[in-house]
Amino acid sequence: MKKMILFVIDSLHPVVLGRILSEGNAPALRFLSDHGTYIDRVISSFPTMTPVATSSMITGSWPDRHGVPGFIWYNEEIRRIVDYGATPRSVLKIGPEKVLRNLLIKLNEEHLNSDVPTLYEKLEAGGYSAGNVNFFMHRAKHPYRAKIPLLLNLATGFRLTEAEVSGPSHMTLGQLIHPPFSGRAQAYPRGVCNRFGFNDLFSGKIAAQLVHEKKQPDFMVVYFSDNDKYSHQHGPLRTGPSIERADQQVASVLDEFGSWEKALDENVIIVTGDHAQSIVGLGREYLIDLDCALKSFKRLKATEEASGIDKEIAICPNERMAFIYFLQSENEILTDVVGILAKDSRNAQIAWKVSDNRYCVLQGGSEKQLFFSRIGPYQDVYGQGWSFEGDLSVVDAQVTGEQKVQFGKFPDAFTRLISALEARSGKRVVVSAASGYEYLAAGGPIHPGGGSHGSLEEEDSTVPMIVAGMSIGLDHLRIIDLFPMILKHFGL
Numbered sequence: 001m002k003k004m005i006l007f008v009i010d011s012l013h014p015v016v017l018g019r020i021l022s023e024g025n026a027p028a029l030r031f032l033s034d035h036g037t038y039i040d041r042v043i044s045s046f047p048t049m050t051p052v053a054t055s056s057m058i059t060g061s062w063p064d065r066h067g068v069p070g071f072i073w074y075n076e077e078i079r080r081i082v083d084y085g086a087t088p089r090s091v092l093k094i095g096p097e098k099v100l101r102n103l104l105i106k107l108n109e110e111h112l113n114s115d116v117p118t119l120y121e122k123l124e125a126g127g128y129s130a131g132n133v134n135f136f137m138h139r140a141k142h143p144y145r146a147k148i149p150l151l152l153n154l155a156t157g158f159r160l161t162e163a164e165v166s167g168p169s170h171m172t173l174g175q176l177i178h179p180p181f182s183g184r185a186q187a188y189p190r191g192v193c194n195r196f197g198f199n200d201l202f203s204g205k206i207a208a209q210l211v212h213e214k215k216q217p218d219f220m221v222v223y224f225s226d227n228d229k230y231s232h233q234h235g236p237l238r239t240g241p242s243i244e245r246a247d248q249q250v251a252s253v254l255d256e257f258g259s260w261e262k263a264l265d266e267n268v269i270i271v272t273g274d275h276a277q278s279i280v281g282l283g284r285e286y287l288i289d290l291d292c293a294l295k296s297f298k299r300l301k302a303t304e305e306a307s308g309i310d311k312e313i314a315i316c317p318n319e320r321m322a323f324i325y326f327l328q329s330e331n332e333i334l335t336d337v338v339g340i341l342a343k344d345s346r347n348a349q350i351a352w353k354v355s356d357n358r359y360c361v362l363q364g365g366s367e368k369q370l371f372f373s374r375i376g377p378y379q380d381v382y383g384q385g386w387s388f389e390g391d392l393s394v395v396d397a398q399v400t401g402e403q404k405v406q407f408g409k410f411p412d413a414f415t416r417l418i419s420a421l422e423a424r425s426g427k428r429v430v431v432s433a434a435s436g437y438e439y440l441a442a443g444g445p446i447h448p449g450g451g452s453h454g455s456l457e458e459e460d461s462t463v464p465m466i467v468a469g470m471s472i473g474l475d476h477l478r479i480i481d482l483f484p485m486i487l488k489h490f491g492l
């Protein structure tokens with residue numbers, strides 16, 4: 001049986017990948033697509049944020065099952081806001097130790113639903129070896145001790161010098177957990193300037209080393225993070241150079257097999273992204289200021305616990321999406337909050353749960369509203385059944401042919417809205433921004449004139465995928481479909 005390598009390039013944009021492939025500027029990816037299948041439309045999670053999307057890939061489920069709702073979210077169990085380190089300022093405010101604990105330990109060991117198995121767990125239980133190179137989602141049965149680098153130790157005041165985490169039989173997490181370096185360790189860029197080994201070159205070097213030393217596990221995920229930063233800074237349509245650099249790392253791994261043809265003889269190789277990005281306008285009007293819009297409500301701070309204090313809402317910005325959780329008397333507050341948000345046409349969707357299996361979504365700046373429920377006579381392209389009443393244009397959907405409902409600009413909108421509204425417990429409203437806008441609220445990053453993501457919209461939500469060495473057998477792909485495809489390849 002062929003081994004498998006899954007390369008994940010953060011914020012991989014289908015239009016840019018298509019362009020550099022046709023220009024011949026990404027030879028390794030071009031080789032793989034020439035010898036495999038190139039799909040330019042695979043639908044990501046909602047919100048289109050890395051912890052949510054990568055949890056979806058590794059469990060084959062949306063956040064209502066896997067339990068990781070966003071990059072910033074409110075955890076009703078501890079009545080606190082959870083943040084994986086959205087901005088340097090919020091890291092300082094909340095405390096570097098807490099943020100590091102969230103990202104390094106709790107994301108995998110607590111937040112990710114323990115009842116939902118990961119690909120690593122499934123494969124290893126089936127007798128295969130699995131490996132993770134720098135991918136944030138790594139839960140499996142092998143215990144590891146992560147050594148926190150000195151500079152991070154200083155930042156945390158030595159309150160977190162080591163961390164117990166779990167992973168598959170091979171595990172690399174930057175310079176915190178890694179195999180012994182072969183050759184010059186300096187060639188593996190580390191330290192604070194290289195995000196402690198969480199960079200493309202480090203990921204590529206480790207993956208190539210594993211192949212070189214014949215230690216490649218049966219299934220391996222290799223994650224390239226650099227493109228996300230580049231895309232935020234320069235805008236998604238200018239990410240050619242950073243995708244080309246990721247291509248060089250893929251090439252360096254393929255080279256270790258002797259030839260690229262030999263690499264494909266021995267492996268199934270998949271290249272994809274977690275989500276894409278879209279352009280944010282330059283200027284104040286492109287920032288939807290939630291703190292200001294909702295200033296009449298008592299808002300929970302990132303450092304506070306909601307118990308015993310008189311707070312009404314928690315605002316959790318996720319770039320082009322936001323959660324507004326209700327901490328008390330939710331029915332009155334919900335009506336007021338929705339009333340305010342509905343006046344602003346920059347809110348493309350405002351959604352909440354009305355009652356059991358009944359959801360409402362409004363379009364800001366209009367009178368349009370839509371109610372929808374799971375199960376009903378209308379089928380979408382994924383074979384899911386729906387019933388609804390109201391204006392389908394709120395999610396750019398229409399009824400076609402024999403009771404088919406088809407989504408346009410907001411792919412798989414019903415399922416993805418529900419998955420954000422039902423992820424863990426807690427009453428909430430979710431908002432998704434119109435094209436060109438992003439949310440401004442304490443704790444969240446902003447990217448004026450650059451790239452952003454998070455929304456329900458097509459451009460944030462669509463990633464390309466190259467699959468070489470394996471047939472796909474599905475017409476309409478979502479990132480959760482990788483899970484069964486990969487298990488099937490291994491006969492599980």
Ligand SMILES: [Zn+2]
Pocket residue numbers: 011228229232453
């Ligand atoms: Zn990002």
